Amino acid sequence: MAQTPKNIAIIGSGLVGSLLAIYLRKLGHSVTVFDRRPDIRTIKFSGRSINLAMSNRGWRSLQKVGLEGKIKEIGIPLDKRAMHVNDKPVYFQKYGKEGEAIWSISRGILNKRMIDLAEAEGTEFRFNEKVWDVDLPEAKIYTGETEKSEWKEYQYDIIFGCDGAFSRVRHKMQRRSRFDYSQDFIDVGYKELTIPANEDGTHKLDKNSFHIWPRGAFMLIAMPNIDGSFTCTLFLPFEGNVSFESIKTEEDARAFFKEYFPNVRKEIENLTKDFFQNPTSAMVTMKCYPWTYWNKVALVGDSAHAIVPFYGQGMNAGFEDIYVLQELMEKYGDDWESIFSEYQKQRKPNADAIAELSYRNFVEMSSKTADPKFLLQKKIEKHFAAKHPEKWIPVYSRVTFSDRPYAEALAIGDQQEKIMKEVMKLPNIDDKWDSKEVEDKILRLLKDSK
Amino acid sequence: MAQTPKNIAIIGSGLVGSLLAIYLRKLGHSVTVFDRRPDIRTIKFSGRSINLAMSNRGWRSLQKVGLEGKIKEIGIPLDKRAMHVNDKPVYFQKYGKEGEAIWSISRGILNKRMIDLAEAEGTEFRFNEKVWDVDLPEAKIYTGETEKSEWKEYQYDIIFGCDGAFSRVRHKMQRRSRFDYSQDFIDVGYKELTIPANEDGTHKLDKNSFHIWPRGAFMLIAMPNIDGSFTCTLFLPFEGNVSFESIKTEEDARAFFKEYFPNVRKEIENLTKDFFQNPTSAMVTMKCYPWTYWNKVALVGDSAHAIVPFYGQGMNAGFEDIYVLQELMEKYGDDWESIFSEYQKQRKPNADAIAELSYRNFVEMSSKTADPKFLLQKKIEKHFAAKHPEKWIPVYSRVTFSDRPYAEALAIGDQQEKIMKEVMKLPNIDDKWDSKEVEDKILRLLKDSK
Numbered sequence: 001m002a003q004t005p006k007n008i009a010i011i012g013s014g015l016v017g018s019l020l021a022i023y024l025r026k027l028g029h030s031v032t033v034f035d036r037r038p039d040i041r042t043i044k045f046s047g048r049s050i051n052l053a054m055s056n057r058g059w060r061s062l063q064k065v066g067l068e069g070k071i072k073e074i075g076i077p078l079d080k081r082a083m084h085v086n087d088k089p090v091y092f093q094k095y096g097k098e099g100e101a102i103w104s105i106s107r108g109i110l111n112k113r114m115i116d117l118a119e120a121e122g123t124e125f126r127f128n129e130k131v132w133d134v135d136l137p138e139a140k141i142y143t144g145e146t147e148k149s150e151w152k153e154y155q156y157d158i159i160f161g162c163d164g165a166f167s168r169v170r171h172k173m174q175r176r177s178r179f180d181y182s183q184d185f186i187d188v189g190y191k192e193l194t195i196p197a198n199e200d201g202t203h204k205l206d207k208n209s210f211h212i213w214p215r216g217a218f219m220l221i222a223m224p225n226i227d228g229s230f231t232c233t234l235f236l237p238f239e240g241n242v243s244f245e246s247i248k249t250e251e252d253a254r255a256f257f258k259e260y261f262p263n264v265r266k267e268i269e270n271l272t273k274d275f276f277q278n279p280t281s282a283m284v285t286m287k288c289y290p291w292t293y294w295n296k297v298a299l300v301g302d303s304a305h306a307i308v309p310f311y312g313q314g315m316n317a318g319f320e321d322i323y324v325l326q327e328l329m330e331k332y333g334d335d336w337e338s339i340f341s342e343y344q345k346q347r348k349p350n351a352d353a354i355a356e357l358s359y360r361n362f363v364e365m366s367s368k369t370a371d372p373k374f375l376l377q378k379k380i381e382k383h384f385a386a387k388h389p390e391k392w393i394p395v396y397s398r399v400t401f402s403d404r405p406y407a408e409a410l411a412i413g414d415q416q417e418k419i420m421k422e423v424m425k426l427p428n429i430d431d432k433w434d435s436k437e438v439e440d441k442i443l444r445l446l447k448d449s450k
Numbered sequence: 451m452a453q454t455p456k457n458i459a460i461i462g463s464g465l466v467g468s469l470l471a472i473y474l475r476k477l478g479h480s481v482t483v484f485d486r487r488p489d490i491r492t493i494k495f496s497g498r499s500i501n502l503a504m505s506n507r508g509w510r511s512l513q514k515v516g517l518e519g520k521i522k523e524i525g526i527p528l529d530k531r532a533m534h535v536n537d538k539p540v541y542f543q544k545y546g547k548e549g550e551a552i553w554s555i556s557r558g559i560l561n562k563r564m565i566d567l568a569e570a571e572g573t574e575f576r577f578n579e580k581v582w583d584v585d586l587p588e589a590k591i592y593t594g595e596t597e598k599s600e601w602k603e604y605q606y607d608i609i610f611g612c613d614g615a616f617s618r619v620r621h622k623m624q625r626r627s628r629f630d631y632s633q634d635f636i637d638v639g640y641k642e643l644t645i646p647a648n649e650d651g652t653h654k655l656d657k658n659s660f661h662i663w664p665r666g667a668f669m670l671i672a673m674p675n676i677d678g679s680f681t682c683t684l685f686l687p688f689e690g691n692v693s694f695e696s697i698k699t700e701e702d703a704r705a706f707f708k709e710y711f712p713n714v715r716k717e718i719e720n721l722t723k724d725f726f727q728n729p730t731s732a733m734v735t736m737k738c739y740p741w742t743y744w745n746k747v748a749l750v751g752d753s754a755h756a757i758v759p760f761y762g763q764g765m766n767a768g769f770e771d772i773y774v775l776q777e778l779m780e781k782y783g784d785d786w787e788s789i790f791s792e793y794q795k796q797r798k799p800n801a802d803a804i805a806e807l808s809y810r811n812f813v814e815m816s817s818k819t820a821d822p823k824f825l826l827q828k829k830i831e832k833h834f835a836a837k838h839p840e841k842w843i844p845v846y847s848r849v850t851f852s853d854r855p856y857a858e859a860l861a862i863g864d865q866q867e868k869i870m871k872e873v874m875k876l877p878n879i880d881d882k883w884d885s886k887e888v889e890d891k892i893l894r895l896l897k898d899s900k
Contacts, residue, residue, distance in 0.1 A: 148598055177732045182632035238628075282627045
């Protein structure tokens with residue numbers, strides 16, 4: 001159903017804001033994007049965010065507006081994990097089936113490219129313009145130098161809040177009655193570090209792998225960039241025995257890297273320099289409801305559902321919001337009230353599901369990867385899935401390589417977990433984990449759970 | 451341990467703010483209380499809050515500063531519930547043992563009295579002065595006409611945020627990293643209604659009872675005032691079949707009261723008038739952490755832990771915060787860092803526990819009071835508690851008539867619930883609920899759970 005062109009403001013020129021601008025321009029709307037920060041294309045990127053892993057949902061949303069090819073140019077496909085476990089040679093774990101991969105993309109480069117593309121579609125960008133207040137029922141926004149300076153008033157038909165986890169638009173909605181909201185920080189922080197390219201511009205580690213150094217309560221990961229470097233992220237508790245708090249001097253940092261990450265020892269000077277230069281960031285799960293105000297205002301992406309990054313789905317979930325919005329615009333045309341109300345009803349359970357899955361992955365990574373029972377269970381699941389790929393699709397694949405709802409992946413994952421709990425109770429499971437008996441047991445439990 | 455006098459600001463002149471002022475004055479501190487609203491002693495009370503039920507924890511906190519007697523003057527003891535169940539004569543349920551009662555007190559009258567008392571102790575009150583910003587590390591506050599007007603700056607040694615569920619002080623803390631926060635509204639709203647006194651000033655219903663008209667998804671309660679009137683609170687879903695939304699006209703309201711509350715039919719005109727005159731309010735559970743900032747700022751009462759009112763513990767919990775603060779001030783003297791850090795550590799689990807208990811009471815009232823299984827369980831518990839009062843103290847008594855931690859009441863309540871679940875599984879429990887067999891079973895389960 002065609003839409004009457006509207007005058008639309010988007011707050012936030014990040015990935016979600018600029019993709020939404022492209023979608024709305026293609027539908028014929030006027031679009032102005034406000035951002036309190038300067039144009040990211042004009043500044044050196046701060047490096048304060050984990051590299052992105054674009055997967056199925058992200059690609060589908062880009063494809064819809066013909067951008068998949070342009071973005072693949074700046075990404076590197078990763079078809080496997082490279083596990084750097086202490087005292088073992090590096091080993092690899094395929095992510096999915098042949099041809100399935102996640103893509104490593106630098107957030108900064110992607111954001112610049114997306115803004116270029118949105119501009120080419122006719123979006124107006126107003127950088128360095130800070131939105132301080134939003135009149136929700138009237139769809140007005142107020143901008144100015146500071147919270148207390150003179151403000152400029154803008155009138156729109158519709159406002160989208162794409163201004164991230166600390167959204168000003170949501171902040172305004174939050175002050176209304178009956179607005180549910182929560183923010184929960186985890187006790188682990190992160191810091192970005194860099195492994196530079198070889199002198200000839202090649203990568204120092206396998207380029208098509210997502211590198212992980214799991215160390216129990218903390219871990220290091222690395223994702224390749226197209227310039228030959230790797231962006232590493234160190235996840236480490238804020239406080240405690242081995243923590244951001246406990247590493248005070250360059251000597252401490254060097255000793256830390258040397259002890260726990262011996263196979264990156266050549267990089268220690270770089271890592272140590274970065275450690276003290278780069279900020280330590282916190283991670284939060286943010287949930288809220290409702291996401292929309294009447295037919296006037298809607299939150300999209302992190303402003304509606306910020307999640308911890310351990311499933312690599314933050315941006316993918318935000319892009320999928322836009323995909324769903326577009327489906328509903330096609331369905332409901334000018335009935336923005338129905339578009340917004342359906343949008344939040346459809347997306348909220350899925351946003352909650354990926355928040356839960358991401359948090360569980362954090363718990364799993366920090367406390368279970370050393371548990372032999374857990375590792376055995378994973379081994380049995382993998383063994384069974386290989387034999388019965390149509391009967392046992394792992395949750396990771398459902399989240400990463402499909403576009404079925406996150407809520408469905410969570411529900412099926414819980415069902416699989418229940419089955420595995422029964423399986424793990426079998427006597428001598430350690431010895432017979434790959435036996436016919438175990439296989440039959442799983443098959444029977446699967447049948448019973450239908 | 452004596453304390454060096456400090457210059458202290460309290461934001462909020464409500465019950466918690468004024469009691470805290472009295473405590474701090476008695477310890478020799480200078481105290482200024484800011485409130486954005488006018489002096490409650492100069493205005494007709496808005497009536498926008500449930501009447502209070504002062505119980506053990508509240509009284510203990512008043513006693514400590516010698517105020518118990520002065521406040522009992524304006525309260526009425528309620529030693530029982532009066533249940534107005536449809537098609538049954540009114541019946542009464544004793545709250546506790548002989549002499550145990552909760553006290554009905556009008557929030558407005560109590561607040562006026564508390565401000566008088568705080569002023570008599572030498573507290574400075576600055577009404578109509580709106581705090582817009584707080585500098586947490588410097589303990590400065592900024593006040594002014596509007597958020598955008600010229601602001602006045604005040605410097606203090608310590609700031610207490612006693613500014614309720616929508617606290618400005620907490621709002622400032624919330625913008626810091628690693629501050630956990632949640633607000634969850636329930637789908638039921640409330641409205642205050644009044645039953646006036648008889649012409650001779652006496653009460654129209656039994657004066658020493660807490661009156662309840664349970665109706666499944668909604669209910670009416672009434673608490674006596676010293677002027678002979680009753681303050682009623684109607685709890686009703688916002689939306690749905692019988693809801694605030696569905697009652698649109700005076701005719702609707704009259705029909706509603708007539709159908710569901712036949713024994714207050716003489717009051718229908720009054721109730722109907724109030725229904726359209728008084729606001730409908732929402733109820734929220736608000737949690738956050740941390741509650742303090744270094745040795746500079748602390749949240750006390752609803753600003754730190756707002757709860758739904760179904761246990762009658764909101765004010766009692768806030769007063770208990772103050773009692774605990776005072777104990778810690780005695781212990782740690784001028785070491786305000788330890789006072790604040792111990793305060794939040796001690797109180798947080800208890801605040802979470804009373805939030806949970808209050809929410810459960812809401813669920814119980816709205817969905818379980820009609821369930822015969824639930825009523826039978828309650829009957830068995832009561833029967834057993836009467837026979838073994840030292841072995842089975844109901845959660846309600848632990849919360850209301852003791853000063854043991856809320857968290858303990860919750861834990862023991864969960865244990866009792868587990869035991870009762872087993873008991874309810876006994877075959878033919880309906881017939882033998884008061885048998886020796888059931889009694890012995892409970893005794894055995896109690897012993898096993900030690």
